Amino acid sequence: MMDGVGRENVSYDPVALRKKYLEERDKRLKKEKDGQYIEAAGDYEDFVADPYVEPGFTREPIIEDVDLLIVGGGLGGLQTAAEAVKRGVTSFKIVEQAGDFGGTWYWNRYPGVRCDIEAYIYMPLIEEVGTVPTERYAVGSEIFEHAKAIGRHFGLYEHALFQTKIETMAWDEDAARWIVSTDRGDTIRARFVSISQGPLAKVKLPGIPGIRAFKGKMFHSARWDYGYTGGDAQGGLTKLTGKKVGVLGTGATAVQIVPKVSEYAGELYVFQRTPSAIDIRNNSKTDVAWLKSQPSGWQRKRMENFLSIVTGVPVSENLVNDHWGDLWLRFGELMHAHFKPGGDVSPETLMQQADFEKMEQMRARVASEIRNPELAEKLKPWYNFLCKRPLYSDEFLPVFNRDNVILVDTDGRGVERITEKGIIANGREYELDLIVLATGFDVGAPPHKVGEYEVLGRNGLTMEQKWSNDLRTVHGTQLNGFPNFHIVGGTAQGTTAFNFTHTLQMQAEHAIAIINYCLDRGIKTMEVTPEAEERWHGIIEAKHVDHQKFYEECTPGFLNNEGNFKEKPTYIGGTYGGGPLEYEQLIARWRDEDMMRDTIIT
Ligand SMILES: NC(=O)C1=CN([C@@H]2O[C@H](COP(=O)(O)OP(=O)(O)OC[C@H]3O[C@@H](n4cnc5c(N)ncnc54)[C@H](OP(=O)(O)O)[C@@H]3O)[C@@H](O)[C@H]2O)C=CC1
Numbered sequence: 287m288m289d290g291v292g293r294e295n296v297s298y299d300p301v302a303l304r305k306k307y308l309e310e311r312d313k314r315l316k317k318e319k320d321g322q323y324i325e326a327a328g329d330y331e332d333f334v335a336d337p338y339v340e341p342g343f344t345r346e347p348i349i350e351d352v353d354l355l356i357v358g359g360g361l362g363g364l365q366t367a368a369e370a371v372k373r374g375v376t377s378f379k380i381v382e383q384a385g386d387f388g389g390t391w392y393w394n395r396y397p398g399v400r401c402d403i404e405a406y407i408y409m410p411l412i413e414e415v416g417t418v419p420t421e422r423y424a425v426g427s428e429i430f431e432h433a434k435a436i437g438r439h440f441g442l443y444e445h446a447l448f449q450t451k452i453e454t455m456a457w458d459e460d461a462a463r464w465i466v467s468t469d470r471g472d473t474i475r476a477r478f479v480s481i482s483q484g485p486l487a488k489v490k491l492p493g494i495p496g497i498r499a500f501k502g503k504m505f506h507s508a509r510w511d512y513g514y515t516g517g518d519a520q521g522g523l524t525k526l527t528g529k530k531v532g533v534l535g536t537g538a539t540a541v542q543i544v545p546k547v548s549e550y551a552g553e554l555y556v557f558q559r560t561p562s563a564i565d566i567r568n569n570s571k572t573d574v575a576w577l578k579s580q581p582s583g584w585q586r587k588r589m590e591n592f593l594s595i596v597t598g599v600p601v602s603e604n605l606v607n608d609h610w611g612d613l614w615l616r617f618g619e620l621m622h623a624h625f626k627p628g629g630d631v632s633p634e635t636l637m638q639q640a641d642f643e644k645m646e647q648m649r650a651r652v653a654s655e656i657r658n659p660e661l662a663e664k665l666k667p668w669y670n671f672l673c674k675r676p677l678y679s680d681e682f683l684p685v686f687n688r689d690n691v692i693l694v695d696t697d698g699r700g701v702e703r704i705t706e707k708g709i710i711a712n713g714r715e716y717e718l719d720l721i722v723l724a725t726g727f728d729v730g731a732p733p734h735k736v737g738e739y740e741v742l743g744r745n746g747l748t749m750e751q752k753w754s755n756d757l758r759t760v761h762g763t764q765l766n767g768f769p770n771f772h773i774v775g776g777t778a779q780g781t782t783a784f785n786f787t788h789t790l791q792m793q794a795e796h797a798i799a800i801i802n803y804c805l806d807r808g809i810k811t812m813e814v815t816p817e818a819e820e821r822w823h824g825i826i827e828a829k830h831v832d833h834q835k836f837y838e839e840c841t842p843g844f845l846n847n848e849g850n851f852k853e854k855p856t857y858i859g860g861t862y863g864g865g866p867l868e869y870e871q872l873i874a875r876w877r878d879e880d881m882m883r884d885t886i887i888t
Pocket residue numbers: 314400401402403486492494534535536537538539540542557558559560675699700701724725726727842843844
């Protein structure tokens with residue numbers, strides 16, 4: 287079937303393409319690697335101040351013993367708390383630094399914010415809560431509202447401590463509890479802790495000279511200032527009329543911001559270092575009758591079907607049927623047609639073929655959307671599809687046909703400097719009123735780098751010390767030396783997926799099943815043994831999928847630590863190689879069969 291962007295009859299020269307990809311990568315490799323970014327902390331903390339709460343919030347400190355402390359009120363924390371409630375755990379607190387639940391959907395309120403994953407599988411617990419997403423790909427505010435609805439439905443607000451940051455968390459051997467203090471003067475003594483701090487919690491700023499020099503308005507996309515721009519995420523940015531706006535970045539965030547801002551700004555400058563591959567969104571209104579007629583358990587089934595497709599697990603039907611699955615479905619077709627065990631065509635060759643085809647389609651889409659052929663060339667992406675997180679938009683590319691939108695392509699170099707008046711790129715100064723830093727997050731920073739507090743396990747052991755030689759965990763969620771401690775959202779030696787809430791759900795259920803097991807039986811402490819960590823390490827090694835060559839050849843980005851894949855394991859590189867669905871079965875089996883062998887219980 288043709289879909290208007292030349293998805294059939296794709297022809298290309300694989301040798302020339304590979305050469306071009308490597309040349310484009312080389313333009314972008316920076317000696318600073320991931321050190322090119324500045325963390326929005328310390329001297330840069332003002333970039334992450336919460337613009338959505340009234341200043342001056344105070345409350346009385348609490349001193350409380352609880353069975354469970356959940357760190358983080360984003361979707362992972364909510365899924366953990368909902369699971370706790372379902373299992374009858376009633377004594378718990380949720381500590382969240384924001385002013386409400388929602389996590390990434392609380393912070394990211396920029397114009398055009400929308401989830402790229404279908405709402406029916408992304409928005410957790412919609413069957414239980416009764417939320418009906420209005421569109422197939424929901425806007426951010428709707429997901430934020432759903433997060434709050436989860437909070438109301440499961441009675442989580444009475445357990446929440448908002449606008450509260452953890453300052454210390456230490457295991458007390460005698461009390462067999464985690465003693466946690468906060469910046470609001472609280473002391474919480476928790477039998478169990480589950481942390482869920484999110485992969486997008488740490489804002490990244492570009493470490494370019496002059497970032498403090500700019501005299502106009504500047505903010506990161508995750509702290510949008512509607513007081514300055516007017517309007518809301520849906521539009522109405524009328525205060526930008528006549529203004530010169532610069533958006534720095536062309537990732538998943540920028541492609542959503544740019545079309546909205548282009549409707550209002552006098553001039554919009556989009557500073558591009560690497561053009562992104564932008565696939566078809568094809569959004570639609572929810573067929574409410576269809577949604578309401580689904581049998582119980584439909585959401586889980588749909589989630590599993592999607593996850594199977596995007597991890598190459600064969601399925602007999604394609605329930606979601608959007609463009610996320612294209613690459614794997616095509617790979618499956620090629621394997622079926624050309625792969626024979628012992629034959630001379632390898633799965634890698636066929637995957638590369640599927641990838642070249644996919645990216646040719648992406649480039650053909652650019653050519654068909656952009657009227658000016660020279661401009662179209664600048665917007666074409668030259669890397670393997672999975673080198674960057676895939677993007678979906680039907681609005682971004684056509685925006686460059688507008689007169690008030692100017693692409694500043696830096697041909698891989700990035701912008702050079704920020705000045706009092708604006709941005710210098712390609713040796714020219716662009717004067718601006720507003721600079722939006724759509725420069726992303728420290729995706730997948732290890733847990734001890736996300737929260738700005740130290741977790742002190744047995745005998746004051748820190749995670750940094752524990753992992754100083756090599757990473758050791760059981761399932762990426764439990765650690766020897768850290769009893770009664772769980773990580774939800776653990777990717778290193780754990781798992782992840784494009785539909786991140788799906789893997790959060792797996793780990794939330796796992797953590798609460800274990801915690802509930804202990805609470806039911808009066809078990810004071812449960813700690814995974816060093817032998818269990820070695821066993822899991824062995825499984826991780828045995829299942830290891832060697833991504834090294836692939837990511838080394840990739841254009842830099844957060845998936846390969848900005849071209850530093852060899853020296854530093856990444857978010858993706860260290861996950862369980864059998865894939866998330868196998869991981870889910872394996873952790874369930876572990877609870878039933880091996881938990882007693884692998885833990886010390888008191
Ligand atoms: N579910 C959803 O719909 C959404 C999800 N997200 C999530 O957030 C993640 C992060 O996305 P995003 O916020 O876009 O961040 P990204 O890290 O994907 O993008 C950052 C952008 O900033 C650019 N950049 C950085 N430094 C410079 C510089 N000095 N000069 C010019 N450009 C520069 C990068 O260029 P270069 O490419 O060259 O590095 C890149 O285009 C996504 O991968 C996704 O997981 C975000 C938005 C929507």
